[in-house]
Amino acid sequence: MQVLVFSDVHSNLTALEAVLERETHVDAYWCLGDIVGYGPDPNECIERVRRLPNLMCVRGNHDAATLGEVDQQTFNHEAGLAITWTKRVINAQSMEYLLSLPEIEKYNDITLVHGSPRNPVWDYVMDFRTAMHMFTYFETRVCLLGHTHVPAIWQESATKAPTAPVLDFYKTKIMSKTILNPGSVGQPRDHNPQASYGIFDPDAMTWELRRITYDVSDVQKRIKKSGLPWRHALRLAEGW
Ligand code: ZN
Secondary structure, three states: OOEEEEOOOOOOHHHHHHHHHHOOOOOEEEEOOOOOOOOOOHHHHHHHHHOOOOEEEOOOHHHHHHOOOOOHHHOOHHHHHHHHHHHHHOOHHHHHHHHHOOOOEEEOOEEEOOOOOOOOOOOOOOOHHHHHHHHHHOOOOEEEOOOOOOOEEEEOOOOOOOOOOOOOOEEEEOOOOEEEEOOOOOOOOOOOOOEEEEEEEOOOOEEEEEEEOOOHHHHHHHHHHHOOOOHHHHHHHHOO
């Protein structure tokens, strides 16, 4: 089985379409949250994601904030502005869909969360020490998570911090308990502006990170038109 694992679309329909148009062969779609926030296309992205076949999707912190479930003060100023904007334009069906999203999903020996298995919506797993600590919080062999917008592979058996795999077509066989992060489709932060996602085979236990270039200027135009902070447009061109 080939699964497209993606996270942090952040209302960027152009990036999402580029990924989906390339990966038409997959058997299932697993989304790790934050469909909305930052970008100009919240309803369009939710509509596109919810129609995917064999979909599992969990709730991210921007999804929760859009639902009004968290204090917006916990976000930085510009992220907060985008949440206020998203709340204004989001339609009832989109809200209903976000509300339906669970914080954790499971498929056989795999756990899906947005942030971490300890605190599914909010924790960041940014570094080796944190990742090692998180292994005590899930029973399955693999935990898929996003939230950091930086692709990573953390293996429990590793003795030193592995480098984040940022190259195209990096394929890994999962040999031990592992945390996998596909990076972000709609707002990568590893200084590579290409949309980032993973192709996971839960039967063969293989993971492959993929990147794809998309038309950033197209999204920037819609950000400008919507009145969202221009900083959100600038960062897309450089991946920060
Ligand atoms: Zn995010």
